[in-house]
Amino acid sequence: MNLLGAQIGTQDVEVQVEPLGERNGLRIIERIPTLHSAGAPPGTVRVELKPLVSQVVPVSLDLVGAPPMGYEPSTPNVEPEQVVVSGPEDLVSRVAAAGASVDLSGVVSDVRQTYSLEPRDESGFIVAGVTLDPGSVDIEITVEQKRFSRLVVVSPSLQGSPAAGYNVTAVELDPASVTLLGPLELLNVTSFVVTDDIDITGATSDISRIVNIVGLHQGVSIISGSSTVSVRVRIAAGQGEATFGVAPQWTGLASDLRVVSVAPLVEVTLQGELPTLRNVSPDQVTASVDLSGLGAGSHRLEPQVEVPDGLEVANISPTSIEVVLETVP
Structure with a gap:
């Protein structure tokens, strides 16, 4: 099939079958003159020619998952940031970006890796029938531990005193400790956390309350245990x-x-x-x-x-x- 001189669009092209000699014991013994496409004259094939175009598209990263709590990834460094997509004009026009997926699940060290690219449309679907040059990119992401954890005790804040002749014999907390997450410099000066005030003025029997943990430094949060604490203050008559x-x-x-x-x-x-x-x-x-x-x-x-x-x-x-x-x- 000789396409020399063919124009862009749909056209019927004559198919020529010529013997190339015997190969592996095979040879042409008969020509089929009726070879043609549906609707095309006998001996022809209907061919549609489309112009090939190229355009530059950005590289888009899909970050999947996240590092463990306390670790933070940097802004990805991508090389190159743009690639050339080539192919039929109608397909190339659909390509919005060259995408790569980077899985950060459980990652605690820097990422330096080459990732394959896929041509994607604006909805993120792959566009087939086009090529990317280059077909891969080098990606570098710095993963750094910005927040640390520390186990600290919970200290109840008791206000007032029991009735005359009565004493606080024990204070029971659930949970008795919590794990904090935050910058190292703040955790180093935090050895305990306190609760809202619990008034025991004039009490002659046990007091039970559910109170909040308060007074955390900005940037420090509770990751293990509850932000509320069940407190039981045991009160008994003194001897x-x-x-x-x-x-x-x-x-x-x-x-x-x-x-x-x-x-x-x-x-x-x-x-x-x-x-x-x-x-x-x-x-x-x-x-x-x-x-x-x-x-x-x-x-x-x-x-x-x-x-x-x-x-x-x-x-x-x-x-x-x-x-x-x-x-x-």
Whole structure:
């Protein structure tokens, strides 16, 4: 088929079949004179010739994925930044850019690599039937760790004091620590984070709150754990002691006897929860001696002490008292 002198457009071209000698035992034994394209005269082929054109298009990068948290890629350096696309005019006109895909997923080091290019239209679809010159580009991307991580404890901010006689016995947090992400110079001066204020003024029982972590430096964020914290403040009555001076009382004195001498006071030391101790009045603590069966004379007896429920006797002084009895005249 001789296209010499053919014009741009659709035309019928005569097909000439000539023997080239035998090849691998094959030879032409018959010519087919009816070789032609549909609608073309016999012995011809309908051919459409299109002009070939070239144009310069930019290189476009499709960055897929991202480096791990804390790592940041630089602006890609592309060489060359433009390439020549060649082919039929109608196809070349559709090419908007020469595209290459660069996968940055999990990348923590610099990228220096040659990537193949694909002719793409404005929608990103590949345009077939054209060529690119050059067909590849050198791409360099610097990947640098700009932010670092650090595990720090959470410190609750308690405001006020429990009611008199009560103490904070424990503070439970969930989570008790969080991981921060930020510039190294800020993380180096951050050893803990604080919560919103938790008011425990006058509390007599446990307090539970969900509060925010506050006061983070600008550029620092929480990447592991929550920005809210569940806080439980354990509050219990404090333990203490109180001493009372108690006048001894007696029981079981015979009708023909009288008490001549007895210790004026017995010091009774009680221990227990402070709120209970604060509410004890002296008449609630008694010390008694049993004189049943005793005759006239001097007797040393141990006082029997009774105290309010919830309290214990820590000490009695003296542990025994002398009682002198005599016969009634």
